[in-house]
Amino acid sequence: MKLSDLPGYLRDTAFRLLPHRARTGLFPIGDPGPDAPVLVTGNFTLTVRRLREALAGQAAWVLVVNSKGYNVWCAAGGGHLTHHDVISAMRVTHLADKVRRREVILPQLAATGVERRAISAATGFATRWGPARLEDLPAFLGRGSRVFNAERFMRFPAWERQEMAAIWYVPALIVLAPAIWLMLGPAAALAAAFALVSMVAALFAMLPRFNPVGPRRLPILLGFGLAGALAGWGLLAAMGDAMPWTLVVVGATNLIGTGLLFMDLAGTTPWYPSVINTGANPATITLDEARCDGSGDCVMVCPRQVLKMNGSRRKVEIRDPGQCIQCGACIVQCPRDALLFHYADGSTVEAPTIRNTRLNMLGKRREVRR
């Protein structure tokens, strides 16, 4: 990362809940000829900057689609990045006049929103899924735009977990810290910030060790909250400011933090389904085997290794439904509408509904007329 990118990186990381729009359009990386690959992405500033970094030294075209300033995955899940937006970008940039290769490479995480066949029908371009993560792009391009199986699954390395931790504590501290400063002075504000940051950072650091959607998530969160509060209280004592009110406020800050994380810690990870969307009525991915024609389109877009192809039977199998994060990508992509969600209350949601609503609208996904 260049030093001049640092302010933008900090803004995009800390305020990731808000959209940050990059310029849309067709941009060259290196010196691409008319036969260079065309990579599609969304116009979230952080995404575009990271894509440019990842592609340094390559020759490619980058088609930045209007995803309304959201990252590809969220935009596709929220209905802000669809095949209509990709088709629109291809036409607006006159892509067909600028490149000879009649293929675009789509980000795999766009699969909840982008239907490949619609793009081909409207533009005549073939489509192909790239890897789930952009740091795998150089290797992907190096082997002639072929994805290795392992590149389809979402990793969530330690540093990225800390970036996600920041989206919780930065907005919370913007609200809480000035109020505490005004009431009890800078030492209390600093200690409260330290308590909250320690709690959230430790939680995300240790995320691979516990399950934030399970029934025990409240005691786990309270445990981290208390540990963070102890750190804050320790800092207060070290600064000689451990008064009854300052101690209470530092504890209360972490209680608020625990409440916020209880709402939906899982939804800010690529490993777990959002609990707000599913709530008390969790969904299970199921396969109607009679409909499955073994195209494997679903396997290519699953970021969680839930599905696998049984080559000898030419059928897809659900390998590990417990890993499913309910992004719906497989359901959207299946050409035979063979995958669906079964809810705990006995209801089912099929492909046409997912294609219209994408994610679960705060648990209010409605049936659509077929």
Place this chain on the structure above:
Amino acid sequence: MSSFVWMKVLESTPERYDRGIAMLSGGRIAQVYGRIAAIAAAPGRRVLDIGCGTGAVSFACAERGALVTGIDINAEMLEVARAKPVPEGGTIAFLQLAAAEIEDRFEKTSLDAVVSCLAFSEMSEEEQDYALEIARRRLVPGGVIVIADEAAPATPLGRLLHRLRRLPVVLATYLLTQTSTRPVTGLAGRMRAAGFVDVSQERMLSDAFVIVRGTRP
């Protein structure tokens, strides 16, 4: 590209959208819909509504007897629009299409009017130019285009004051309905550049809205 962050915040239901727009306009948005229809719609006129959402402008045009097609890329919004009763005299069809896909469904000179409300501000500048260009080609000579959107004051200081004044409403609306709008700028100039003539604009709702109109020569 690497996060699954708070998707629910980004998901806005159509009902919440309608409520959000009503809040942002202080309940006066219907005046804008009516004004667009008054300029563009008349009995038998073929009207295209770009980014129709839940169909408010489409229905305002159909009430005046126009034959309306509303397009939007949001299937859920269209589902809500389709459930509303069609006014007598007019007709309405809704299609799931982006502005750049108009050319796939509409012949040249097959439209008498193109309208759009709160949709151009969601497009990139290049998309706006492209949409204007293909809209012009789909209009008959003498056909009108009417685009309404949130407006920002012309000067930087005016824009800052405008933002500060609006901030409480914007925050409350976003929290309650996950709906927001962005002002659009330079629309009249874009319209002229796309080949429209007699381009004029009027402000509504205490300068918060601008309605820009033009004619295909």
